[in-house]
Amino acid sequence: MVEFEGIILHIGSFLVIAGIYAIINVGLNVHYGHTGLFNIGIAAFFALGAYTASILVMPPPNPDLYQRYEWGGNLAFTLGSERIGFDLWFPLVLIAAAAVCAAVAYLVGSVTIRLRGDYLAITTLGLGETIRLVFTNEGWLADGTRGLNGIPRVMDGLVDPHWYDFVFLPLVLIVLVIVYFVSQRLAASPWGRVILAIRENEDTVEMVGKNAFQFKLQAFAYGAALMGIGGALYAFAKHSITPAAFEPFFATFIIWAMLILGGSGNHRGAILGAFVLWAVISSSQFLPGFLGDPNLRLAVIGLLIVVVLLVRPAGLIPETRTRT
Amino acid sequence: MTEPILQVEDAVCAFGGLRAVDNCSFEVEAGTITGLIGPNGAGKSTMFNLITDMVPLQSGRIFFDGRRLDGIPPHSVARRGVARTFQIPGELGRMTVLENLALVPEGQLGEAMFTSLFAPGIVRRQEERIRDQAREVLGLLQLTHLEEELAANLSTGQKKLLEIGRALMASPKLVLLDEPAAGVNPTLMRNIAQTIKGLRDERGITWVIVEHDVPLIMEMSDRVIVMAEGKVIANGTPEEVRSDRRVLDAYLGGVAA
Ligand SMILES: Nc1ncnc2c1ncn2[C@@H]1O[C@H](COP(=O)(O)OP(=O)(O)OP(=O)(O)O)[C@@H](O)[C@H]1O
Ligand SMILES: [Mg+2]
Numbered sequence: 001m002v003e004f005e006g007i008i009l010h011i012g013s014f015l016v017i018a019g020i021y022a023i024i025n026v027g028l029n030v031h032y033g034h035t036g037l038f039n040i041g042i043a044a045f046f047a048l049g050a051y052t053a054s055i056l057v058m059p060p061p062n063p064d065l066y067q068r069y070e071w072g073g074n075l076a077f078t079l080g081s082e083r084i085g086f087d088l089w090f091p092l093v094l095i096a097a098a099a100v101c102a103a104v105a106y107l108v109g110s111v112t113i114r115l116r117g118d119y120l121a122i123t124t125l126g127l128g129e130t131i132r133l134v135f136t137n138e139g140w141l142a143d144g145t146r147g148l149n150g151i152p153r154v155m156d157g158l159v160d161p162h163w164y165d166f167v168f169l170p171l172v173l174i175v176l177v178i179v180y181f182v183s184q185r186l187a188a189s190p191w192g193r194v195i196l197a198i199r200e201n202e203d204t205v206e207m208v209g210k211n212a213f214q215f216k217l218q219a220f221a222y223g224a225a226l227m228g229i230g231g232a233l234y235a236f237a238k239h240s241i242t243p244a245a246f247e248p249f250f251a252t253f254i255i256w257a258m259l260i261l262g263g264s265g266n267h268r269g270a271i272l273g274a275f276v277l278w279a280v281i282s283s284s285q286f287l288p289g290f291l292g293d294p295n296l297r298l299a300v301i302g303l304l305i306v307v308v309l310l311v312r313p314a315g316l317i318p319e320t321r322t323r324t
Numbered sequence: 325m326t327e328p329i330l331q332v333e334d335a336v337c338a339f340g341g342l343r344a345v346d347n348c349s350f351e352v353e354a355g356t357i358t359g360l361i362g363p364n365g366a367g368k369s370t371m372f373n374l375i376t377d378m379v380p381l382q383s384g385r386i387f388f389d390g391r392r393l394d395g396i397p398p399h400s401v402a403r404r405g406v407a408r409t410f411q412i413p414g415e416l417g418r419m420t421v422l423e424n425l426a427l428v429p430e431g432q433l434g435e436a437m438f439t440s441l442f443a444p445g446i447v448r449r450q451e452e453r454i455r456d457q458a459r460e461v462l463g464l465l466q467l468t469h470l471e472e473e474l475a476a477n478l479s480t481g482q483k484k485l486l487e488i489g490r491a492l493m494a495s496p497k498l499v500l501l502d503e504p505a506a507g508v509n510p511t512l513m514r515n516i517a518q519t520i521k522g523l524r525d526e527r528g529i530t531w532v533i534v535e536h537d538v539p540l541i542m543e544m545s546d547r548v549i550v551m552a553e554g555k556v557i558a559n560g561t562p563e564e565v566r567s568d569r570r571v572l573d574a575y576l577g578g579v580a581a
Binding site: 191197200204207211215222 | 416433434
């Protein structure tokens with residue numbers, strides 16, 4: 001019975017994290033799969049979304065306990081559930097995280113997005129590291145390496161904290177569905193057509209009178225906003241965050257692996273890739289003996305991608321262009 | 325002579341030590357077809373790149389409709405009414421033929437994210453008109469049966485036709501065609517030449533056409549400009565150019581030899 005409960009709990013936490021990765025991966029698919037922007041600094045927006053959300057809802061720190069840490073917005077308490085029976089702050093915080101990420105992407109993009117291919121990749125990688133180092137070193141902002149703990153949770157106290165994932169899961173899935181439909185509609189619109197055309201041939205896009213730079217900037221900001229929403233959900237799911245959570249491996253490279261595995265260029269593939277790869281990673285701990293070694297996961301992921309790409313070169317769900 | 329629609333004054337463009345376009349000047353009258361010919365490496369495509377600001381002009385000036393055209397981004401050149409095709413086709417490979425054309429028209433409301441999300445009805449109605457226009461162009465180019473094909477799967481000749489289609493979708497004032505006939509079935513090309521003349525006469529569209537098929541160019545052009553080694557070496561009516569000594573030496577002579 002205990003074992004059965006353990007499995008159920010594991011599935012709950014698996015679905016929550018996979019759903020969050022799926023949201024971020026739709027953002028990466030907007031960047032790379034559709035626009036062709038080589039962003040390897042996903043961690044920047046992942047972290048920014050998570051910290052924005054946490055700082056907004058954390059209570060102000062007690063000056064007796066902290067030497068440097070000074071911030072905290074208390075939004076969750078101000079707009080708490082007791083007022084209207086639902087945690088009104090929750091959607092507001094997601095929107096704020098998206099807005100901060102979109103704004104940062106817009107500013108950074110306006111100086112870097114003209115760079116082609118690998119140059120843009122290096123600047124985004126740098127941005128990811130910079131954001132992480134800012135949260136590591138600026139203790140007043142979010143308590144440095146110790147990070148933020150006890151982040152207030154949406155609809156807390158509804159069930160035993162032990163089962164909280166099952167309260168949060170429907171919310172993650174609702175956000176994922178909204179993100180999916182909005183992104184799908186954009187991809188199928190004339191806006192999405194320009195975006196795809198930029199990926200195919202930027203000169204052609206310019207020569208038919210479209211300002212490719214402006215469209216790339218919009219796509220960059222939109223994808224970053226989705227990553228920020230994923231980051232915010234991640235902070236609530238984990239209940240605490242530290243800068244170490246946003247190191248490139250788990251916050252950037254895994255997400256790239258998910259996109260390649262699922263099929264770059266279509267949102268369904270991006271979502272499936274997130275669930276499949278996270279299933280593999282999160283269940284590898286149950287493998288017997290040395291197979292359960294966390295260090296072996298890297299090799300397992302690599303092997304999985306190689307095998308899938310050998311069998312299905314365009315990923316699990318290849319990009320299709322049935323509608324125009 | 326009426327007002328020229330395009331004026332190139334002392335245009336220079338060098339790649340390292342190579343002066344690909346070396347002090348070129350010429351004018352193009354509105355509502356005419358101008359052939360631009362010359363041997364390989366003469367600087368014809370570079371001239372198109374200068375006019376469309378895809379390559380910066382190092383000195384000289386270019387005017388279109390009386391306004392400076394150099395020093396603005398390519399998309400602004402296009403918005404002023406200049407369309408062009410590429411010598412190496414610039415098709416959008418993983419998009420359908422119809423999408424390649426539907427991309428083009430200006431003023432698409434659905435290009436704003438907000439409108440696409442919140443006013444899909446308006447966007448859809450406009451989209452239907454754009455697709456009808458695209459289908460009309462496909463009919464003209466005899467590509468109707470390939471409407472849903474990915475552009476990457478087209479033959480070289482079909483890609484060339486798609487280039488012309490893209491230029492036609494833009495409702496341009498001036499069209500620059502870079503070797504439109506290469507790889508295209510000659511009978512179809514004669515039809516397209518008729519269409520080009522028709523568009524000149526009915527809509528007053530101005531054409532500048534780079535083409536190695538000299539008989540075709542001589543037949544369809546009102547004027548012919550000849551370039552060699554970056555310089556304009558002749559500029560006149562097809563008859564004048566045909567009998568020009570320098571042209572025979574530099575170009576036609578070279579071909580015959
Ligand atoms: N981007 C570039 N960088 C360096 N050299 C270039 C570039 N573009 C063109 N050139 C050179 O400039 C010269 C003129 O080239 P251009 O393409 O304009 O000739 P063209 O008249 O169009 O020839 P073709 O009939 O072969 O198309 C050539 O020597 C070419 O190699
Ligand atoms: Mg050329």
